[in-house]
Amino acid sequence: MKSSFLNDIGRLECDSVEFHCGELIEVFFHDRWQKTRLEHSSSQGGYYSIDGYPLLGNPIRPVTS
Structure with a gap:
């Protein structure tokens, strides 16, 4: 699993x-x-x-129905 990070334009990405x-x-x-x-x-x-979950450095994904 990849970790989340702030990309070059400052948006959260994973x-x-x-x-x-x-x-x-x-x-x-x-x-x-x-x-x-x-x-x-x-x-x-x-x-x-x-x-309150920590986001940066943890894997994140969109919620799918």
Whole structure:
């Protein structure tokens, strides 16, 4: 699994997928996929999970129906 990172334009990216605020995502944390929503705020330090899961450095993927 690839880890997430900030790409050259400052967007969150993982496995060639660029993510945007408000998207439902899954983050691989504590050995399982956790469903959450991605948001962005300067006061929060940039991109964050509304459920507090760490994003940078962990695999993330879009939620599929």
